[in-house]
Amino acid sequence: MEMLKNILNEIWLVTVEMAPYLLFGFLMAGILSQLISRDFVKRHLGGNRLMGSIKAALVGVPMPICSCGVIPFAALLRKHGASRGATASFLASTPQTGVDSLLVTYALLGWFFSVFRALAAFLSGILCGIAVEAVPASGNDKQEEEEKTEAAEQRNHILLRMLKYGFITLPGKIAQAMLIGIIISGVISGIIPDNFFADRLGHSPFAMILMLFIGIPLYVCSSASVPIALAFIKAGLSPGAALVFLITGPATNAATLTTLWQIIGKKELTVFLITLSLCALAAGFIINFFSPALGIEEQVCHMHESNSPLNMVWTILLLAVLIKSLLPSRSGKT
Template sequence: MRSIAIEKRKPASSNRHFLIIISLIIVFLLYLSSTSGLSSVFSTAKLQVFKMVFISIIIEALPFVLIGVFVSAILQVFVTDQMVQRFIPKNPFLGIIAASVLGIIFPICECGMVPAIRKLIKKGMPLYVAVTFILVGPILNPIVFLSTLTAFRNQPVVAYYRMGLAFIVALIVGLIVFQFVKSNQLRDQVDQTKENHHHHDHQHDPASLPVKNKFIEVMGHAVSEFFDMGKYLVFGSIIVALLQIIVSQNSLIELGNSGPAANILMMGLGFILSLCSTSDAFVAQSLQTIFTKSSLIGFMVFGPMINIKGILMMLAVFKSRFVLLLCTLVFIFVLIGTLVLQSINL
């Protein structure tokens, strides 16, 4: 069984390494474009804009990605599920508030939310609390707040509105789940992977690790998560840079000021790019001269809550209908929130 599991993991690992290699090649080519020998090849105005936008996003976002992966790795090794459960009150409203507070205390990226939540639900965490934590955790934490504040240093109100809208949406969705979803929504474990999950959980149980190995475990988690999140950051930066050189500036300005359509467009972009919440603010900041602030907030709230990689992870844990319900609710309330912000001329 163990050999079969290893063989099944090879394609995913190969794909990840392929994306990393492609990203490094792109960065290397951009570096070559600045050298005297090849500068003439990359001297067109559009390629210069692409290079400038791409590199500026990477450089500004990288410190916050590094902080995020190290904090996440430390929590993975030193914080147990039981420690998290102690914070959850029995009262549903207070439980949702506590889940939001957990996001502030434990700044875990959305990539690590879903696997941890599955174990917590099986140990007794209410579904509505878990849903709130999944939605608000990647946004309502000090690292994301600091990165957003840095990206929008001249307009700090964007950071405050982002945090506020994320909290309100997660609160409403959590209360709806508490009121109307009573049955178990966990997807049954697949027999072929049950043993592998058990082995994986035991191997990464903080209590089972000797003290001398915990530092190595932290570094291993940090490196793995850095490359996992880094490829999404590079991919998102490439898309944004291409967007600015392929689509005409007038077309982008027209889309960015088209009312509700701009909000929906940016929410869709956040869904597709699947950026880490510690770095998406820098992508949004690069578009602030084109899109309205309310649409950029929609991008930074909806994207971390609901995105392609997040849905794939949720479908492995929750039933399909519940995931669809969750996506629909988040879309509706984030859109309403951005329209409210737009109405106050944000």
């Protein structure tokens, strides 16, 4: 019973901490969904120059699209003339972050972690694009994939479309993963004592390599990965190891790797994975270097319970949005 109480308490703490930021993130995602159109993205990702990869990463970082959702989008970009490099850059940077996940990162892990995560997504996207573009085109490099169409509801006011995407469509895509991530975080924090891994793995390079092998095949969205990373740090793993998980977990998973093979090619996929892994490890080493001076671990491990009535309101609203997204729609549409 004591362990169950600890787990439920940790779940509640994480939810309260992230609620206002995730709700604001949903709002910003809804606004971006109307300001950044697919036509705009496609128009700027053609050609084989470095600028294509930079633009793709720049557009991809704030977009709230997960590692599965980015596949049809990237396939569509490739089909409409985006270069292999720009496509790879978009595929690497987009699932790692989004306005919603960056705000959750700020809430749970602090401003430095949030800014550094966005920078890591941006730079790793560019480097993946450059690396893929440097590889001679594969014979099985295809520019076709299923094209998902969305009903354009142009008759609705733009504000209604923003709110619908931000608080109905997007939560519908990530609610299950988000709730699972929060529960996993609570289970890890409730069962494993604080600093349990500090003397076993801690800041060793092996911890980052372990997170690499866990993150690559695992499916977890960028927002849902944050509470899990928080639990890893509280259990004694280094911030660098947690960052490796935050980069590789959302960016890849076993189900999408075979599809990526078809979109950018076999050799390109190998180069993509190697480059992304090296970027994740490099980012992990860098944040571990700055962690003692910035007190990242101390800040994360001293998260306290908030009894503010306003925070309770945000938490109830967030749970209502997520749970509503899991219920079947009467119209059969998301």
